Amino acid sequence: MTTTATPLQTREPAQDAPVGPLATWLSDGWTVTWRNLLKLRRNPEMLGFAVLQPIMFVLLFSQVYGGSIQIDGGDYTDYLMAGIFGQTVLFGSTFSGYQMAQDLKEGLIDRFRTLPMHTSAVLVGRTNADLVLNTISMVIMMLTGAVVGWRYTNGTLQFLAGVALLLLFSYAFSWVMALLGIMVRSPEVINNAAFMVLFPLTFISNAFVQASRLPGPLEFIANWNPVSALVQAARELFGNTGTVPPADTFPMQHPVLTVIGGSIVMLAVFVPLAVSRFRHVSSR
Amino acid sequence: MTYIYAQDLRKTYRSRSGEVHALAGLSLSVPQGTVKGLLGPNGAGKTTTVKVLNTLIEPDSGTASVAGIDVLADPGGVRRVIGASGQYAAVDENLTGLENLEMVGRLYHLGARRAKARAQELIEAFDLTDAGDRQVKGFSGGMRRRIDLACALVNTPPVLFLDEPTTGLDPRSRIGMWDVILGLVREGTTVLLTTQYLEEADYLADHISVVDHGVVIAEGTADELKAEVGGHRVVITLVHEADADTARAVLARHGSGEVRTHTSGRTLDVAVEEGPPSLQRVLAALEQASIPLHDAGIRRPTLDDVFLTLTGHDSGAENESELSA
Numbered sequence: 234m235t236t237t238a239t240p241l242q243t244r245e246p247a248q249d250a251p252v253g254p255l256a257t258w259l260s261d262g263w264t265v266t267w268r269n270l271l272k273l274r275r276n277p278e279m280l281g282f283a284v285l286q287p288i289m290f291v292l293l294f295s296q297v298y299g300g301s302i303q304i305d306g307g308d309y310t311d312y313l314m315a316g317i318f319g320q321t322v323l324f325g326s327t328f329s330g331y332q333m334a335q336d337l338k339e340g341l342i343d344r345f346r347t348l349p350m351h352t353s354a355v356l357v358g359r360t361n362a363d364l365v366l367n368t369i370s371m372v373i374m375m376l377t378g379a380v381v382g383w384r385y386t387n388g389t390l391q392f393l394a395g396v397a398l399l400l401l402f403s404y405a406f407s408w409v410m411a412l413l414g415i416m417v418r419s420p421e422v423i424n425n426a427a428f429m430v431l432f433p434l435t436f437i438s439n440a441f442v443q444a445s446r447l448p449g450p451l452e453f454i455a456n457w458n459p460v461s462a463l464v465q466a467a468r469e470l471f472g473n474t475g476t477v478p479p480a481d482t483f484p485m486q487h488p489v490l491t492v493i494g495g496s497i498v499m500l501a502v503f504v505p506l507a508v509s510r511f512r513h514v515s516s517r
Numbered sequence: 518m519t520y521i522y523a524q525d526l527r528k529t530y531r532s533r534s535g536e537v538h539a540l541a542g543l544s545l546s547v548p549q550g551t552v553k554g555l556l557g558p559n560g561a562g563k564t565t566t567v568k569v570l571n572t573l574i575e576p577d578s579g580t581a582s583v584a585g586i587d588v589l590a591d592p593g594g595v596r597r598v599i600g601a602s603g604q605y606a607a608v609d610e611n612l613t614g615l616e617n618l619e620m621v622g623r624l625y626h627l628g629a630r631r632a633k634a635r636a637q638e639l640i641e642a643f644d645l646t647d648a649g650d651r652q653v654k655g656f657s658g659g660m661r662r663r664i665d666l667a668c669a670l671v672n673t674p675p676v677l678f679l680d681e682p683t684t685g686l687d688p689r690s691r692i693g694m695w696d697v698i699l700g701l702v703r704e705g706t707t708v709l710l711t712t713q714y715l716e717e718a719d720y721l722a723d724h725i726s727v728v729d730h731g732v733v734i735a736e737g738t739a740d741e742l743k744a745e746v747g748g749h750r751v752v753i754t755l756v757h758e759a760d761a762d763t764a765r766a767v768l769a770r771h772g773s774g775e776v777r778t779h780t781s782g783r784t785l786d787v788a789v790e791e792g793p794p795s796l797q798r799v800l801a802a803l804e805q806a807s808i809p810l811h812d813a814g815i816r817r818p819t820l821d822d823v824f825l826t827l828t829g830h831d832s833g834a835e836n837e838s839e840l841s842a
């Protein structure tokens with residue numbers, strides 16, 4: 234039943250169609266972000282988990298341990314909040330990996346990769362959407378913190394700088410996780426790895442207690458731990474350190490610099506790595 | 518004019534359990550406006566072939582082009598002229614049918630308004646108007662497949678790749694899908710489709726390439742392939758499975774080659790030289806042995822027979838092929 238081909242109608246672009254590499258890249262990035270956010274809104278349990286877990290941590294730690302954990306020259310709830318923020322953005326970023334792995338498994342990545350779109354836009358859309366998710370859970374945590382008595386004491390500018398720093402780190406770390414997400418065989422691997430690696434990393438840090446109160450070898454790890462640097466940076470900017478002196482290691486002495494530098498290095502390494510790896514992934 | 522072209526494609530996967538030669542020198546060509554069926558059992562290399570052509574994976578060696586565009590040199594160019602529907606429906610469960618199509622339209626850079634209009638158009642063309650605003654989550658397998666195919670058609674591509682478009686569908690949805698595909702072909706689309714179903718290739722494809730172990734082992738129209746096997750087959754269905762051994766002996770005596778038993782156990786068939794007289798002789802012999810029959814007849818060879826003759830093993834999809842035979 235061979236028929237002659239009707240020529241593909243030549244179309245001049247519609248008025249609102251993006252033209253040129255920059256416009257199409259922005260449009261692709263936005264389209265994928267839109268799709269990811271829509272998915273988030275349609276699955277309130279995902280959002281709920283991202284938000285409820287940190288609230289639970291804020292309430293449990295501040296109310297259960299609040300009386301028994303001492304902070305030199307400070308209040309435990311104030312001290313704790315930066316730790317919870319750090320933990321939340323760290324775990325929030327694993328979502329990027331989980332979702333990439335899920336999209337790969339469900340064949341959506343194959344669909345994207347057969348379209349004439351900018352392939353990097355899939356990763357951009359993913360990390361963008363997770364930045365939004367992380368921002369939402371940060372805001373909710375801050376409100377919860379305020380209810381249980383948390384206050385920042387260094388002025389609003391420093392406070393906003395602290396928030397920006399946490400989000401910068403979460404965005405950079407999302408790219409690391411997105412790369413992992415397209416390298417593993419199933420989304421569950423990401424969750425297990427996050428549990429096995431990130432839990433010890435947050436607990437052997439200054440997130441919930443002063444590092445100086447940890448047993449010797451763990452104190453040493455905590456003072457070099459990047460999570461400690463993130464928490465220390467936010468804590469200093471929020472003015473929540475009490476009179477705890479920073480340990481004598483580079484990350485603890487210069488936490489803000491460490492976090493900014495670390496985030497830039499993460500982006501510089503993992504964005505190109507993830508984008509080039511993405512050009513070769515396909516579901517099995 | 519050759520529209521889809523592949524020459525000596527090779528692809529080897531290495532894993533801990535050893536090497537798998539998914540493609541071992543596969544070549545094919547599809548003239549413009551025709552349908553090529555890639556027919557082969559599970560693991561033959563069908564999906565790998567399609568993925569090389571639709572730019573998802575790079576072969577270790579070999580060349581391929583689509584609509585005159587080299588797949589390796591200009592994958593972006595190829596993506597502009599193809600529509601691809603993978604082996605498993607790749608649609609976002611959380612989006613509605615319309616939203617899925619709209620997303621694809623925007624990623625083709627149609628612009629928001631045209632993407633919306635095109636989504637609406639396709640939803641109507643695919644009889645999904647009522648479901649268009651529902652999340653794909655709640656769709657049946659057949660509806661998912663249709664949305665997936667619709668996604669591949671957003672840009673009205675001149676070349677379409679369909680990897681097992683009807684696997685897992687019930688017979689009615691399958692026939693619906695066949696109609697859709699034939700409609701596209703009538704409008705001039707060049708199609709490469711893979712299937713494990715012999716009668717699907719028979720029904721849809723102008724030309725068939727039989728693939729096994731990563732190479733094309735036979736090629737031609739369905740009729741040409743069947744002519745290679747030749748002759749007729751006598752088929753009988755017994756009332757009692759217990760008579761199978763006796764009946765097999767009768768068939769072996771009057772036929773040539775191996776007597777095949779279908780999965781049901783009560784249906785047997787054998788190749789014969791001359792259809793009608795052989796059938797008469799078989800029936801007479803069975804009557805003499807007092808074996809009651811449920812059904813008996815002669816038929817032309819099917820592609821299943823072709824496959825068996827060519828590869829020495831059956832297509833692995835016999836159960837399904839009986840469903841809609």
Ligand SMILES: Nc1ncnc2c1ncn2[C@@H]1O[C@H](COP(=O)(O)OP(=O)(O)O)[C@@H](O)[C@H]1O
Nearest residue numbers: 517530537539558559560561562563564565566
């Ligand atoms: N990503 C992969 N890694 C390892 N082996 C693979 C991969 N993809 C396919 N294979 C193997 O290559 C062979 C051909 O696979 P495929 O092209 O999917 O066959 P078909 O689509 O005909 O069933 C199979 O043996 C399969 O297991």
Ligand SMILES: [Mg+2]
Nearest residue numbers: 563564565604
């Ligand atoms: Mg396959």
